[in-house]
Amino acid sequence: MSGIALTNFVKRFGALTVIDKVNLTVGEGEFVVFVGPSGCGKSTLLRMIAGLEEISDGELSIGGARMNETPPARRGIAMVFQSYALYPHMNVERNLGFALETARLAAGEIKERVAKVARFLKIEHLLERRPAQLSGGQQQRVAIGRALVRSQKLFLFDEPLSNLDADLRMEMRVEIARIHRELKATTVYVTHDQLEAMTLADRIVVLKDGHISQVGTPMELYERPANKFVAGFIGAPRMNFLPGALIGEAAASRLDILGVSHRPGHFDYEGEVSVGIRPEDLMLGGGDVQLPATVQLVEPLGGEALVHARLSNGQSLVLKVQGKPDLTPNAEITVGWLTSKAHIFGADDKALSVKGA
Amino acid sequence: MMAGSRSTGLRQARVRTAWLFLAPSLLVLIGVALWPLGRTFLFSFTDALLTEPDFYGYVGFDNYRALFEDPLWWQSVRNTLYFTVISVSIETVLGLTIALLLNSHIAGRGVMRAIILIPWSIPVVVSARMWQWMLHDQFGIVNHVLKLAGVIDSGVAWTANSALVMPVIIAVDVWITTPFMVLLILAGLSMLPRGIYEAASIDGVPTWKQFTSLTLPLLAPSIAVAVLFRLLDALRMFDLSFVLSSNSDDTKTVSIYAREVLVNFQDMGVGSAASTAVFLMIALVTAIYVTVFRLNRRLMGV
Numbered sequence: 001m002s003g004i005a006l007t008n009f010v011k012r013f014g015a016l017t018v019i020d021k022v023n024l025t026v027g028e029g030e031f032v033v034f035v036g037p038s039g040c041g042k043s044t045l046l047r048m049i050a051g052l053e054e055i056s057d058g059e060l061s062i063g064g065a066r067m068n069e070t071p072p073a074r075r076g077i078a079m080v081f082q083s084y085a086l087y088p089h090m091n092v093e094r095n096l097g098f099a100l101e102t103a104r105l106a107a108g109e110i111k112e113r114v115a116k117v118a119r120f121l122k123i124e125h126l127l128e129r130r131p132a133q134l135s136g137g138q139q140q141r142v143a144i145g146r147a148l149v150r151s152q153k154l155f156l157f158d159e160p161l162s163n164l165d166a167d168l169r170m171e172m173r174v175e176i177a178r179i180h181r182e183l184k185a186t187t188v189y190v191t192h193d194q195l196e197a198m199t200l201a202d203r204i205v206v207l208k209d210g211h212i213s214q215v216g217t218p219m220e221l222y223e224r225p226a227n228k229f230v231a232g233f234i235g236a237p238r239m240n241f242l243p244g245a246l247i248g249e250a251a252a253s254r255l256d257i258l259g260v261s262h263r264p265g266h267f268d269y270e271g272e273v274s275v276g277i278r279p280e281d282l283m284l285g286g287g288d289v290q291l292p293a294t295v296q297l298v299e300p301l302g303g304e305a306l307v308h309a310r311l312s313n314g315q316s317l318v319l320k321v322q323g324k325p326d327l328t329p330n331a332e333i334t335v336g337w338l339t340s341k342a343h344i345f346g347a348d349d350k351a352l353s354v355k356g357a
Numbered sequence: 358m359m360a361g362s363r364s365t366g367l368r369q370a371r372v373r374t375a376w377l378f379l380a381p382s383l384l385v386l387i388g389v390a391l392w393p394l395g396r397t398f399l400f401s402f403t404d405a406l407l408t409e410p411d412f413y414g415y416v417g418f419d420n421y422r423a424l425f426e427d428p429l430w431w432q433s434v435r436n437t438l439y440f441t442v443i444s445v446s447i448e449t450v451l452g453l454t455i456a457l458l459l460n461s462h463i464a465g466r467g468v469m470r471a472i473i474l475i476p477w478s479i480p481v482v483v484s485a486r487m488w489q490w491m492l493h494d495q496f497g498i499v500n501h502v503l504k505l506a507g508v509i510d511s512g513v514a515w516t517a518n519s520a521l522v523m524p525v526i527i528a529v530d531v532w533i534t535t536p537f538m539v540l541l542i543l544a545g546l547s548m549l550p551r552g553i554y555e556a557a558s559i560d561g562v563p564t565w566k567q568f569t570s571l572t573l574p575l576l577a578p579s580i581a582v583a584v585l586f587r588l589l590d591a592l593r594m595f596d597l598s599f600v601l602s603s604n605s606d607d608t609k610t611v612s613i614y615a616r617e618v619l620v621n622f623q624d625m626g627v628g629s630a631a632s633t634a635v636f637l638m639i640a641l642v643t644a645i646y647v648t649v650f651r652l653n654r655r656l657m658g659v
Binding site for chain 2: 050052071072073074077078079081083085087088089098099102103146150
């Protein structure tokens with residue numbers, strides 16, 4: 001029993017409300033990622049679950065029991081910190097075993113459990129070293145090991161990979177995915193990196209200004225973002241947004257984008273809209289809708305290339321195309337897309353959907 | 358080959374520049390520290406008098422023999438060591454306690470930090486005079502308050518009573534120098550990583566164990582430096598004892614002894630021998646302390 005339920009979660013610092021009525025359930029064994037820009041409240045939310053921050057209002061339950069007043073040590077959690085928070089004066093072995101030592105386990109059992117975790121994380125050869133003698137990636141492994149050794153049912157990760165370089169980040173991402181696959185512990189993971197969220201999560205919670213913007217599986221968020229914020233946050237490079245207008249005409253709306261009209265279906269909406277198309281959904285020529293553009297810059301990435309182009313109204317957009325297109329700056333091109341790939345957002349930034357679809 | 362010789366030339370130029378920058382402070386050090394020390398050492402083997410320091414003859418170890426045969430010298434050594442051990446111990450424990458209190462998030466701790474420094478910022482002679490008046494047997498406020506509270510019937514002669522004078526001096530020293538201890542330990546506390554306490558609280562490490570297993574070992578270097586500073590100060594303590602009880606043998610420190618021989622008895626030879634002995638004593642204690650602490654650090658693996 002290690003599912004989590006947050007009910008009307010509120011966090012206030014004085015007059016400032018940083019978490020505002022958040023409701024969320026995390027199923028047992030589920031890997032949930034909190035993602036959002038800095039200052040969105042994702043770390044605060046995690047620290048409230050951990051018990052490091054007081055819950056101003058609402059209820060936290062873990063495994064069905066109310067936990068608001070329970071001290072961190074008795075919530076049945078293990079946590080990995082962004083700063084690793086290793087004990088600098090203890091060697092790796094003692095860092096791993098300190099919690100067990102405090103819990104007065106027999107020395108033999110401590111040694112056994114530490115050795116098992118060290119083997120699992122491939123840090124057996126580092127047991128005698130102190131944190132200062134380890135690389136960032138090794139410290140990260142020790143920090144994860146310290147969380148694992150207590151065999152809790154609930155893991156909390158607070159931006160664990162943000163201090164690592166790109167290669168190590170990838171390696172540790174794979175490692176964390178492996179740990180979750182093998183231990184099947186309920187995991188809540190905070191990151192500002194949408195790539196980590198996409199690759200690790202069973203479900204992603206996108207946070208903005210202390211609110212939940214959308215909850216869903218990575219593909220749901222990618223394919224059906226509920227609003228412009230989620231659409232822009234998930235996916236790299238970012239989604240392109242073009243200004244447009246929906247005009248209601250008997251049984252089928254007309255969508256005007258920079259003077260080009262088409263009929264994407266019937267929307268229950270009229271007025272200014274924002275049309276979002278992902279770089280990978282844009283094509284050089286072809287598509288239901290086509291706009292003239294001028295090439296600004298081509299960035300070859302090997303197997304694919306990013307084409308930066310400018311539309312007639314001066315707006316830039318990015319296309320992701322396969323191979324290496326034979327384009328030079330200032331070349332005139334036609335940018336097109338399929339209507340089914342376009343995301344249309346109303347003036348309130350909420351996604352609009354075709355009526356009856 | 359060319360490159361090699363050129364880099365050697367560059368290195369030589371750097372070394373020369375370094376010496377150039379070091380020279381002024383080296384000269385000053387030699388002038389104000391090494392030279393007087395050497396002169397004192399030299400005089401400790403002569404029969405020179407303070408009135409005519411230019412006329413002297415070498416007497417070998419006679420001065421040291423005289424010094425070590427004087428029971429008053431040994432009493433001064435005992436007094437000094439007693440004062441040092443007791444006062445530095447109390448100041449360390451008190452300083453640590455207050456620093457921990459000031460480091461926690463309590464309202465008005467900024468003001469508290471400023472206020473607590475006041476005793477240390479007053480010149481010692483002024484503090485000593487102030488306490489002398491407060492402890493005065495007839496007009497002192499301490500006796501006045503104690504009488505009002507009904508604790509005593511008649512004034513206590515705090516600085517004249519041979520059983521009380523050393524505790525009184527230690528108490529005043531604690532009052533003066535605890536802030537210094539607090540300041541140094543507070544600086545050490547502010548350098549401790551915050552995150553490990555959160556990790557420990559999640560790992561179920563109780564507060565007292567967080568203190569003994571995390572705070573104390575991580576703070577040990579700061580405390581050790583603070584204690585060393587205080588040790589050096591306490592071993593050559595002069596002013597407090599001199600002002601509060603100038604002529605009492607019960608509180609005579611080695612520094613006072615040396616001054617007495619030198620100034621009151623005009624005996625430059627024995628005075629210099631005493632000064633040299635004070636210097637050696639402090640050097641010895643420091644060497645032992647530093648060695649033990651290094652050894653201890655290595656054993657603890659800090």
